[in-house]
Amino acid sequence: MRMNTHYSELKESYLFSEINHKVATFKASHPDADVIRMGIGDVTLPLCQASVEAMKEAVDEMGRAETFRGYGPEQGYDFLRDAIASYYAKKGVALERDEIFVSDGAKSDLGNILDLFDSQNTVLIPDPVYPVYVDTNLMAGRRIQFLKATVENQFLPMPPAGVKADLIYLCSPNNPTGAVYNRDQLAQWVAYANDQDAILLFDSAYEAFIRDPSLPRSIYEIPGAKTCAIEFCSFSKTAGFTGTRCGYTVVPKDLTRGEMSLNRMWLRRQTTKFNGVPYIVQRGAAAVLTEEGIRQAQQNIAYYMENAAIIANALRGLGIWFTGGENSPYIWMQCPEGYDSWKLFDLLLEKARVVGTPGAGFGSCGEGFFRLTAFGRREDAKRGMERLCGVYPR
Structure with missing residues (x-):
């Protein structure tokens, strides 16, 4: 038997598993320690009421013979796909229903989309970066070229001259750096991808946090993007679905390479390998995109952004x-x-009882930097920063 030896190229453990291990070890020796977690980007506020009520109603439907549903469409129910299309229309982006594919989250699709591409393709990935982009390509044995994101370019690397790429990962607003591309910068990336005949894999999981109306919230706000970009988005951070699991991927019909339609390829892949998101969850997601649902979700986002300001x-x-x-x-x-x-991680954990994320875990260019998240409780944001200020080296 031959095994996929590319797994041996991965680090021994996923970044956040290593952090959890360090925190667990610390708490074992300090059982009374009040540790404030500001590292992992998990939400803390409950689901919005509109979503909860919709899911309760859906549960009742599933409990009655006349409204019970079995297998649903792998690509998502029409009611949710139409709601997503309407949400994009508010951004000035026109999408057809069958260009939208509902999933159990952006993380899954960001890895699964690679089924459409040959393992010999060259992948262009920013550094520092969300580890899933790197690890899923290492597993497949693809050749990775890294784009250096630094203080000098405000952690927003631009298309490299003289570099040929097949797949390009972009995330805006960025995880881990929080940096956001403007329209002119994304227009340069779209032009580069179309010129290279490359595919942009655009992660917009944090688009709902953008407050500046001049900044694009979808790659499809940029002319020419539908011939070169696939967009991934999620209800996880927008509406607190990290434990409920629902997201979506947009694959335009205009996106073709040779005789191959990526839209049809992704449909074929999903109908073969994916059984769809539960009806109950999709009803909850659709409720998020109603007028009242958007208002309630924005209240939660505003709460997190006040934490960020602190x-x-x-x-x-x-x-x-x-x-x-x-x-x-x-x-x-x-x-x-x-x-x-990692030395700063240890200092903050041991002296301040505050957990963040070491930048080195996101790539070599992340060394010398540290990520904090605003997804905690208000009191924890205040206490955490008081503690950090008390121990931070001057």
């Missing part, structure tokens, strides 16, 4: 350079002189 103001008071925190729930801060990111 974190950002504390860092400004310390004179620390950072990105994010304005159109993103992530704050990407520079480590103090003499500290690498």
Whole structure:
């Protein structure tokens, strides 16, 4: 038997598994420690009421013979796909129902989409980056070229001259850095991808956190994007579905390569390998996109962004350079002189009882930086920053 030896190229453990192990070890030796978690980007506010009520009604439907549903369409029920299309229309983007594919979250689709592409393709990935982009391509044995994201380019790398790529990952607002591309910058990426005959894999999981109306919330707001881009989005951070699981991927019909339609390929892949998202969950997701659901979800997002402002103001008071925190729930801060990111992690855990995410876990260019998230409770954001300010090296 031959095994996929590319798995041996992966790090021993996923970044957040390593963080959880360190925290568990610390708590085992300090059982009374009050540890404030500001590292993993998991939400803490409950689902909006519109979504809860819709799911309760859907549960009742499933309990009656006349309204019971078995297998649903793998690509999603029409009522949710139509709601998503209407949501995009408010951004000025026209989508057809069958260009939208409902999934159990952006993370799954970001990995599964690679089924459509040859393993010999070259992949262009920013560094630092969400680890899933790198690991799923390493598993497949693809050749990866990294784009350096640095202070000098505000952690928003642009198309590299003289570099040929087949697949390109972009995330805006970015995880982990919180940086956001403007229209002109994304227009350059779209032009580059179309010129290269490449595919942009655009992760817009945090689009609902954008507050600046001049910033694009979908790659399809950029002319020419439908011939080169696939967009991934999620209800996880927008509406608290991290434990409920629902997202969607947009594959335009205009996106073709040679004789192959990526829309038809993805439909074939999903109908073969995916059984669809539960009806109850899809009803809850559709309720998020109603007028009342959007209002309620935006209240939760505003709460998180107030947490981000508390974190950002504390860092400004310390004179620390950072990105994010304005159109993103992530704050990407520079480590103090003499500290690498894991050393700062250990300091904050041991002295402040605060957990963040070391930048080195997101790539070599992440070393020297540290990620904090705004997804916690308000009191924890305040106490966490008071503690950080008390131990931060001057």
